Amino acid sequence: MxxxxxxxxxxxxxxxxxxxxxxxxxxxxxxxxxxxxxxxxxxxxxxxxxxxxxxxxxxxxxxxxxxxxxxxxxxxxxxxxxxxxxxxxxxxxxxxxxxxxxxxxxxxxxxxxxxxxxxxxxxxxxxxxxxxxxxxxxxxxxxxxxxxxxxxxxxHRPDAPDLWPDECREEMDEVMEKVFTEVNNGVYRCGFARTQEAYGAAYDRLWSAMDWLEERLTDRRYLMGDRITEADVRLFTTLARFDAVYHGHFKCNRNKLSEMPVLWAYARDLFQTPGFGETIDFDQIKQHYYVVHEDINPTGIVPKGPDESGWHAPHGRERLGSPQARRSA
Incomplete structure (x- = not known):
């Protein structure tokens, strides 16, 4: 791939x-x-x-x-x-x-x-x-x-969310492109770098984007405002794996996701939204990365941590917008 x-x-x-x-x-x-x-x-x-x-x-x-x-x-x-x-x-x-x-x-x-x-x-x-x-x-x-x-x-279900709202489509396409190149793919760029120079450049690009996201989400509940879109789905899957895998295994270790107040609360908000958190299996995630990537982790040892209970802690982001796209479990 x-x-x-x-x-x-x-x-x-x-x-x-x-x-x-x-x-x-x-x-x-x-x-x-x-x-x-x-x-x-x-x-x-x-x-x-x-x-x-x-x-x-x-x-x-x-x-x-x-x-x-x-x-x-x-x-x-x-x-x-x-x-x-x-x-x-x-x-x-x-x-x-x-x-x-x-x-x-x-x-x-x-x-x-x-x-x-x-x-x-x-x-x-x-x-x-x-x-x-x-x-x-x-x-x-x-x-x-x-x-x-x-x-x-x-x-679609009658109350299915509008994941691609037309009124913000142009900006959303730009946001998704940045999320893909700098974050979704950025963690892999760090993890699979084969020289110190390549790793350093990848690391700087990733954290520049993470800081941009931290700022963007300070006063808006989701990436495009007060409702969940495809952009949030695309970012969430990387954030969900960040502390469990990318922080250590891919050397994306400036800080943990759980040490970024805004992004961590945002990720928990999505995790607690029906359709998101139940799709995450941290054991399978860790098995995949730590076992398959033999060149990065030749021992094949899968870490026991981190503690997953924090994902269920209150996030407090309800004050930023309507919980559109939520449904009963």
Whole structure:
């Protein structure tokens, strides 16, 4: 899924994903900012597709959260891979017999090879799989959550949140781009740096963005104001892993998330919102990073901490805005 740039040994993420999309109309997105797509498209059809994810992975965690917030649990089924994988593939080792009960696969790789027998890139989650053919549709993680909102609207829960409000779309796109490049990917840039110089540059970029977020969220409840949007989902999955993994394992250790008053309260606010906290499994998260990344943690020892109880402490951010997008558990 990732590669290292030759110059300076800095981390670069391989963003070459299978580009297919699932749309309401053939070749045309329901997002007015997108219009006609120039990639292969598949029809929206309840029950046809299976979202394969892993609770350990932040990119897959996004899709799990969005599916839950929009009420698509009975429309798009969910398959969960275990927290660790080898060089070949994520495995369905959480299921009885180590086999996904719907796809009847032991490895997600099998769905990729059913789509393209010569596929030779990373087998990544999240992935949308066509159940009738048991083959991959797409693993383009930003497009998956985008399309769950725009293309599956006819099947959303009646009180589903507006995760992509049009009135702030331009600013939201800019915020999400900064969150992705500087924070979501920024922690990996620190963790996988191969020289002191590359690490130092990555570290400075990350903490500049974290300070920017701390300031931005001082007087607004969520990134775009008084309601939860896709931007919050994308930031949350990194914050949820910060103290448990990124602070130590990825050497993002200027301070802990729990030592940043605003960001820590913001993260707890989201964690306590139905659809967010229940998707987090700290044990699986730690197993994934500390076991899979043998080059960073050759002993494979998984830390026992940190204490998770703080996530349930009062956050006090109700005073900043309406709790839109909340629902009863």
């Amino acid at each position: 990732s590669a290292y740039a030759a110059k300076g040994k800095a981390f670069e993420r391989d963003m070459r994903y299978v580009p297919d999309r699932i749309t309401r109309e053939d070749g045309r997105s329901q997002d007015p900012h997108v219009g006609t797509l120039d990639v292969p498209t598949w029809p929206v059809e309840p029950g046809r597709y299976r979202l394969v994810a892993a609770r350990a992975c932040p990119w897959a965690n996004r899709a799990i959260i969005v599916r839950t917030l929009l009420g698509l649990e009975n429309v798009v089924s969910l398959g969960l891979a275990g927290p660790t994988h080898d060089q070949r593939s994520w495995r369905f080792d959480l299921d009885p017999g180590g086999v996904d009960p719907v796809l009847r696969y032991e490895r997600l790789e099998q769905a990729y090879l059913a789509r393209d027998p010569s596929y030779d890139r990373g087998v990544t989650v999240p992935a949308m799989v066509d159940v009738p053919t048991r083959s991959l549709v797409t693993n383009d993680f930003p497009a998956i959550t985008h399309d769950l909102f725009f293309e599956w609207r006819d099947h």
